[in-house]
Amino acid sequence: MNDLEPTSAILVIDDEESLRNTFQFFLQNQGYAPVVTAATFDQALQEIGLRAFDLIISDIVLGGHTGIDVLKRVREMGMRCPVVMITGYPTVETAAEAVRLGAFDYIPKPVDKETLLKTARLALRQYQLERGQRRAEQERERYRAFLETVFKSVTDAILTVDRHLDIREMNPAARLLLTELHPGLADQRSILSLCAREEFAALKKELLQAMNSGQENSPHLVECRTDDRRKLVLSIAVAPLKDGVGGAEGAVLVIRDLTLPEPRQAGRRHRFHRFLGASDAMQAVYTMIENVGRVDLTVLITGESGTGKELAAEALHRESHRKNRPLVKVDCTAIPESLLESELFGHRKGSFTGADRDRMGRILQADGGTLFLDEIGDISPMMQLRLLRFLQESTFYPVGQDTPLRVDVRVLAATNVDLKEKVRAGAFREDLYFRLRVIDVILPPLRERGNDVLLLADHFLANIAPKVGKHIGGISDQARQLLLAYPWPGNVRELEHVIERACVLCQGTTLGADQLPGEIVGYRLPAPEVAPVEREGASAAVLPAAADLPPSERILQALRRAGGNKAKAARLLGIDRTTLYRKIRELHLDLSQIDF
Numbered sequence: 001m002n003d004l005e006p007t008s009a010i011l012v013i014d015d016e017e018s019l020r021n022t023f024q025f026f027l028q029n030q031g032y033a034p035v036v037t038a039a040t041f042d043q044a045l046q047e048i049g050l051r052a053f054d055l056i057i058s059d060i061v062l063g064g065h066t067g068i069d070v071l072k073r074v075r076e077m078g079m080r081c082p083v084v085m086i087t088g089y090p091t092v093e094t095a096a097e098a099v100r101l102g103a104f105d106y107i108p109k110p111v112d113k114e115t116l117l118k119t120a121r122l123a124l125r126q127y128q129l130e131r132g133q134r135r136a137e138q139e140r141e142r143y144r145a146f147l148e149t150v151f152k153s154v155t156d157a158i159l160t161v162d163r164h165l166d167i168r169e170m171n172p173a174a175r176l177l178l179t180e181l182h183p184g185l186a187d188q189r190s191i192l193s194l195c196a197r198e199e200f201a202a203l204k205k206e207l208l209q210a211m212n213s214g215q216e217n218s219p220h221l222v223e224c225r226t227d228d229r230r231k232l233v234l235s236i237a238v239a240p241l242k243d244g245v246g247g248a249e250g251a252v253l254v255i256r257d258l259t260l261p262e263p264r265q266a267g268r269r270h271r272f273h274r275f276l277g278a279s280d281a282m283q284a285v286y287t288m289i290e291n292v293g294r295v296d297l298t299v300l301i302t303g304e305s306g307t308g309k310e311l312a313a314e315a316l317h318r319e320s321h322r323k324n325r326p327l328v329k330v331d332c333t334a335i336p337e338s339l340l341e342s343e344l345f346g347h348r349k350g351s352f353t354g355a356d357r358d359r360m361g362r363i364l365q366a367d368g369g370t371l372f373l374d375e376i377g378d379i380s381p382m383m384q385l386r387l388l389r390f391l392q393e394s395t396f397y398p399v400g401q402d403t404p405l406r407v408d409v410r411v412l413a414a415t416n417v418d419l420k421e422k423v424r425a426g427a428f429r430e431d432l433y434f435r436l437r438v439i440d441v442i443l444p445p446l447r448e449r450g451n452d453v454l455l456l457a458d459h460f461l462a463n464i465a466p467k468v469g470k471h472i473g474g475i476s477d478q479a480r481q482l483l484l485a486y487p488w489p490g491n492v493r494e495l496e497h498v499i500e501r502a503c504v505l506c507q508g509t510t511l512g513a514d515q516l517p518g519e520i521v522g523y524r525l526p527a528p529e530v531a532p533v534e535r536e537g538a539s540a541a542v543l544p545a546a547a548d549l550p551p552s553e554r555i556l557q558a559l560r561r562a563g564g565n566k567a568k569a570a571r572l573l574g575i576d577r578t579t580l581y582r583k584i585r586e587l588h589l590d591l592s593q594i595d596f
């Protein structure tokens with residue numbers, strides 16, 4: 001047995017049973033496992049859907065299909081494993097064609113054992129090598145992305161210069177600091193513009209010294225003023241940028257802001273931009289947004305639906321130096337796939353049917369500001385690739401234009417799907433994921449925000465009641481208890497709708513449990529030993545948990561409690577009326593026998 005690929009999984013596809021079995025026997029004898037067989041194209045696809053294979057050996061003629069169809073499907077599914085064709089004499093040409101299309105090799109019939117095993121060995125070895133290379137490349141890309149993330153996310157300003165003192169790279173913190181010192185300073189080609197300021201007069205000498213001596217300078221402190229006269233204290237450190245052969249190809253400048261922070265607003269915040277919430281979970285979100293907002297990083301905002309991702313994007317924009325420039329929002333799922341590309345990148349007149357004039361895309365509209373891509377998790381592989389290119393290069397091509405446009409845009413993206421899981425499932429590019437998630441802001445679900453539920457409910461009540469022409473003074477204790485106990489799968493948006501509905505239903509001056517929907521009233525059911533009869537007359541609708549009673553009993557009990565009123569019974573059960581009717585039909589419940 002060959003120890004290079006001991007546990008390789010192989011799929012043999014052939015409509016001749018004897019051949020399938022012989023191949024399987026030969027290959028298994030070599031220690032390959034599992035060796036799976038399929039007699040038809042459809043069976044083969046089924047097997048491929050069930051597990052990953054390291055090698056596929058397929059007859060070129062497969063009933064209504066061919067081995068080339070297998071090859072094509074395998075590649076369409078993104079699998080890179082080698083495919084070897086088995087061919088009879090009249091189809092040798094087709095097999096050669098298959099190799100041109102990417103098959104690893106073909107074996108003419110009659111297949112002898114040695115040729116089969118040798119080809120399998122070679123194919124598996126090459127596949128293993130390719131996989132190793134791919135893994136190494138991914139590893140390098142991951143490491144590069146990691147370094148870039150560090151470079152971008154540290155709050156120290158980092159700049160690199162070449163031997164001519166031209167700026168090569170600067171991180172977002174450096175861009176921010178230079179802009180604060182003087183607008184436009186960050187766009188200068190040479191570091192000499194910074195050195196021209198009196199406070200930085202020694203910098204040029206330090207940089208040259210570091211390059212010539214190959215030694216780091218010890219950090220020292222500089223006092224200076226920003227363009228708006230704020231005083232800063234900066235620590236400045238300079239180190240050579242080694243060229244790998246003993247010299248320096250430039251220098252690195254690291255500037256740390258040691259200015260004492262202005263006293264922070266003391267205590268807990270109840271509001272932050274358009275957010276409302278005083279819970280610990282929200283305090284952490286506010287601090288994160290404040291810290292991240294200032295630095296020009298790509299941010300991925302995650303959280304369940306209705307948790308306020310759009311509010312987070314607005315707050316991040318407002319906290320940034322781009323706040324006076326546009327914030328452009330694009331809901332990636334609201335725009336049909338075919339239009340999304342031109343929506344984002346714009347198009348030239350005549351580039352496709354219906355493009356009767358040039359159109360400026362959303363990215364260009366956001367120039368100088370922020371682009372917010374909502375629901376990013378659902379974009380197609382093609383859009384993923386185009387976005388990746390844009391994030392990597394800050395340039396893009398409008399549809400139908402072959403010269404690129406450069407923009408200065410900060411990208412914020414949001415999703416309520418688990419992107420990491422999508423990456424694992426191969427539905428989202430890992431490289432794009434890393435690009436987007438330089439920093440993530442995670443919004444907690446409402447059920448983790450404690451009393452914020454009541455804070456928000458009161459806020460929505462105060463806003464909505466006057467709009468529907470009601471004078472409602474507050475929410476009853478019972479209703480508050482129910483609001484607190486409910487897990488809010490739709491989060492703040494759901495709460496807002498619930499209060500809206502309750503305001504419409506409310507006849508008095510207090511919003512009570514009766515105006516809350518069944519799923520909230522019926523949630524967290526009390527202990528089953530409380531007999532329904534004992535609870536009769538209780539205002540809050542509550543029934544024993546479903547697990548303790550068969551469904552038919554539970555429905556009958558609810559109907560009895562509701563005096564035969566189906567709407568009320570449905571509310572007690574936490575389901576809607578139509579579902580209740582359906583269940584009555586399905587369970588063949590005879591309501592005429594019930595004594596209400």
Ligand SMILES: Nc1ncnc2c1ncn2[C@@H]1O[C@H](COP(=O)(O)OP(=O)(O)OP(=O)(O)O)[C@@H](O)[C@H]1O
Pocket residue numbers: 274275276277303304305306307308309310311312415416456492493496
């Ligand atoms: N903490 C909050 N304070 C006040 N209003 C909030 C808060 N969080 C969310 N909202 C409100 O709830 C609604 C939903 O918020 P938003 O649209 O930002 O959620 P989302 O997470 O983007 O939802 P989706 O993923 O479904 O797009 C909005 O009306 C928003 O104003």
